[in-house]
Amino acid sequence: MSAADGGRSGDARARAAQTKRDRTRRALLDAADANFGTRGWARTRMEDIAATAEVSPATAYNHFASKHTLIGHVYKPLVAALVAQADQDRADGRPLADALKDQVSALTRMAFRNRGLTAALWFAINDYAGGRPSGPSDPGDPDDPRVLAPIPDTMVGLIADGQESGEYRRYPEAAEVAALAANMVMIRSVNRPHEPPEHAAELLLTVIFGLLKPELLQDAERPFSRA
Structure with a gap:
C-alpha cells in the first residue's frame, strides 16, 4: 500500500x-x-x-460531564436564536425600545412553550451554583448551564446600547437588569404553568422599563398590554 x-x-x-x-x-x-x-x-x-x-x-x-452540562447544551440553541435576533436588530439600528419589547416577548413565549426544559434549566442552575461560591458564573466554565445557555444575553446588549446612548437610565447596569428579567421569566414559567405568556411578558416589560425608562409607563396605564 x-x-x-x-x-x-x-x-x-x-x-x-x-x-x-x-x-x-x-x-x-x-x-x-x-x-x-x-x-x-x-x-x-x-x-x-x-x-x-x-x-x-x-x-x-x-x-457530557453531567446532567448540568446536558441541559445547558439542550437549551443552548433556543437561547442562541434569540441572541442572534437581538444582534441583528442592533446591527440594523432598529429602535431599541421596539427591539427590546419584541425580544422579551419572544423570550417569554420560548420559555413558556418549553416549560419542561425551562424548569429543568432553572433547577439545574440552582443545583450547580449551590455547590460553588456565590457570585457570577465563570465564563470559562464549560459545564455551567448559565454559561452554556446564557438567557440574560438575549437582552443585555439591547439594554447596554440604550444606556450608552442615554435613552435608558444607567442604573441598574445592563447585566443586572437582564439577569433579573431572565430569573423572572424562568420562575414564572415554572410556578405559573397556566399563565399566558403574553401576561408574563407584559409584567416583565413593565419591570424592565420601570427601571430603565419610567416615563414610558406614564403614557398609558398598561403600555405593554397585548389585549
Whole structure:
C-alpha cells in the first residue's frame, strides 16, 4: 500500500469515527431533551438519558460531564436564536425600545412553550451554583448551564446600547437588569404553568422599563398590554 493509499484510508477511518461521535452526541441531546421535558430535572438521571439514547452510561459521560452540562447544551440553541435576533436588530439600528419589547416577548413565549426544559434549566442552575461560591458564573466554565445557555444575553446588549446612548437610565447596569428579567421569566414559567405568556411578558416589560425608562409607563396605564 502506498503512503497516499494509507493516508486516504486513515482519513476515511477518522471521518467514520467522527460521524459516529456526532451521531452519539445527537442521540444523547435528543434523549436529554425528551427526558428533561417529561420527567423533570430531579427524576432524570444520566443513566436514563443513556438508556433512551441506547448507549452505555460511560459513553454518555464521555460526551457530557453531567446532567448540568446536558441541559445547558439542550437549551443552548433556543437561547442562541434569540441572541442572534437581538444582534441583528442592533446591527440594523432598529429602535431599541421596539427591539427590546419584541425580544422579551419572544423570550417569554420560548420559555413558556418549553416549560419542561425551562424548569429543568432553572433547577439545574440552582443545583450547580449551590455547590460553588456565590457570585457570577465563570465564563470559562464549560459545564455551567448559565454559561452554556446564557438567557440574560438575549437582552443585555439591547439594554447596554440604550444606556450608552442615554435613552435608558444607567442604573441598574445592563447585566443586572437582564439577569433579573431572565430569573423572572424562568420562575414564572415554572410556578405559573397556566399563565399566558403574553401576561408574563407584559409584567416583565413593565419591570424592565420601570427601571430603565419610567416615563414610558406614564403614557398609558398598561403600555405593554397585548389585549
